[in-house]
Every structure is written in C-alpha cells, then in structure tokens.
Amino acid sequence: MITLALSKGRIFEETLPLLAAAGIEVLEDPESSRKLILPTNQPDVRVVLVRATDVPTYVAYGGADIGVAGRDVLIEHGGAGLYQPLDLQIARCRMSVAVRDDFDYQGVVQQGSRLRVATKYTSIARQHFAEKGVHVDLIKLYGSMELAPLTGLADAIVDLVSTGSTLKANRLVEVERIMDISSRLVVNQAALKLKREALKPLIDAIAAAVGQPT
Ligand code: PRT
Numbered sequence: 001m002i003t004l005a006l007s008k009g010r011i012f013e014e015t016l017p018l019l020a021a022a023g024i025e026v027l028e029d030p031e032s033s034r035k036l037i038l039p040t041n042q043p044d045v046r047v048v049l050v051r052a053t054d055v056p057t058y059v060a061y062g063g064a065d066i067g068v069a070g071r072d073v074l075i076e077h078g079g080a081g082l083y084q085p086l087d088l089q090i091a092r093c094r095m096s097v098a099v100r101d102d103f104d105y106q107g108v109v110q111q112g113s114r115l116r117v118a119t120k121y122t123s124i125a126r127q128h129f130a131e132k133g134v135h136v137d138l139i140k141l142y143g144s145m146e147l148a149p150l151t152g153l154a155d156a157i158v159d160l161v162s163t164g165s166t167l168k169a170n171r172l173v174e175v176e177r178i179m180d181i182s183s184r185l186v187v188n189q190a191a192l193k194l195k196r197e198a199l200k201p202l203i204d205a206i207a208a209a210v211g212q213p214t
C-alpha cells in the first residue's frame with residue numbers, strides 16, 4: 001500500500017491532474033466527503049488528507065510514504081527525513097514583506113530602526129532580515145497576518161501573495177519579494193528504499209507529467 005498525503009484546497013486540486021497522468025484517480029471529493037482517507041482507482045494507493053503544515057511531518061515519520069507540500073511549509077519544517085525529488089510547479093505564489101500603504105518601510109530600513117514583523121513564517125523572516133542587516137522583533141501568528149499592521153500589532157508582515165487582492169483589500173502594499181514559492185513532491189527516505197518498486201514508477205510518471213527528468 002502507498003499512502004499519499006495531500007492538503008485540501010489548492011494543493012489537492014492542482015495535484016489531481018498529475019495523479020491522473022500517473023493513472024491514479026481519487027474516488028471521492030474531499031470537499032463533500034467527511035472522510036480523511038480517500039480510496040483511489042488503484043487498490044494499493046490511498047490518499048490521506050492532512051493540514052498543509054502537517055504534510056512534511058506525516059511523510060517524515062512514515063504516516064504517509066509520499067506527499068505534496070509548499071516550499072514555505074518545507075523551509076519552516078526543516079525537511080529532515082524527507083527526499084524532495086521534484087518541484088511540481090503548482091500552487092505557485094511568492095513570499096513577501098508587506099506594510100500599511102502609509103508606512104515608510106525604506107525609511108525605517110535606511111535609519112536602521114527596529115522593525116516589528118508579524119508572521120507565520122518565522123524562519124524565513126528571520127533569515128531574510130538577518131541577510132539585510134535589519135533588526136526585527138518577530139511576532140508569531142497562525143493566520144490573518146494582514147490584520148497585524150492595521151491594528152498596530154506590527155509594522156510589517158511576511159506572508160504569501162498570489163493575486164495581491166488580499167493585501168489590496170486591507171490597504172497593504174508589497175514592499176519586498178523574498179522568494180518564489182511552489183509545491184514539491186516529498187518522499188519518506190525509508191519508504192523510498194523499502195517500497196521502491198511501487199514508488200519509483202509513480203515518481204517517474206509525475207516527473208514526466210511536469211516535464212522534468214528524475
Ligand atoms: O488554509 P489553511 O489554514 O487550512 O492551511 P494553509 O493556508 O496552510 O493551506 P492552503 O491550502 O491555503 O495553502 C497550501 C499551500 O498553497 C501553501 O503552503 C502555499 O505553498 C500555497 N499557496 C499558493 C498559498 C497561496 N498561493 C496563497 N495565496 N497559500 C496561501 N495563500 C494565502 C495567503 O496566505 C494570503 O492570505 O492567500 C492569501 C493571498 O492571496 P491573494 O491571491 O489575495 O494574493
């Protein structure tokens with residue numbers, strides 16, 4: 001049995017065509033089913049639904065053999081125990097710094113003042129500002145980062161941006177792009193050896209579907 005960990009929403013939706021290219025069809029829709037384990041048309045392949053941030057944990061500890069996770073999630077997790085053979089180029093967005101449209105970010109950076117930054121992505125934010133030589137107080141949040149600069153909790157946020165409409169709706173502006181983000185295939189290192197006969201053709205078929213050799 002091969003267990004594939006996916007999160008509901010964009011990652012599930014965008015992984016489906018790649019699975020189809022590998023001959024795998026998920027037999028239930030996670031949006032209407034309450035099941036957390038979904039069967040596929042292949043009796044020896046099943047999908048487990050977990051939170052996006054839990055995918056690396058499931059795969060690293062062998063709760064799933066393989067999974068799909070965003071680069072943001074993988075950097076914050078650290079990636080220990082995971083083999084990352086493929087960038088799937090799905091669920092693309094960017095990690096950016098954003099501030100209120102009336103906040104002088106460049107001024108604060110040039111003066112060398114401390115910056116209060118709210119984010120879910122503390123590792124990425126810490127590294128980014130350390131490289132710039134900007135002193136920051138990081139405030140860890142688990143969601144609705146956009147609210148932090150509007151309420152005075154923070155001067156800036158580090159968050160994912162795709163269309164930019166969430167920032168715009170909250171009168172925030174993107175002042176720096178930190179990195180491009182897409183989702184990757186992650187594989188449990190032990191499973192890759194023990195279940196190689198089943199996993200290798202699956203990884204190869206997905207690689208062919210995204211146009212990358214393995
Ligand atoms: O939503 P939930 O709390 O259940 O979990 P999650 O946010 O971790 O999962 P999900 O499914 O929302 O995101 C899974 C992965 O998709 C992330 O880890 C990213 O790698 C990737 N991804 C791609 C995104 C976005 N685009 C994205 N736009 N993840 C989140 N967003 C959010 C962003 O945080 C912001 O709140 O969408 C908002 C901005 O979108 P725009 O279009 O208004 O700019």
Ligand code: MG
Nearest residue numbers: 009010052143
């Ligand atoms: Mg989300």
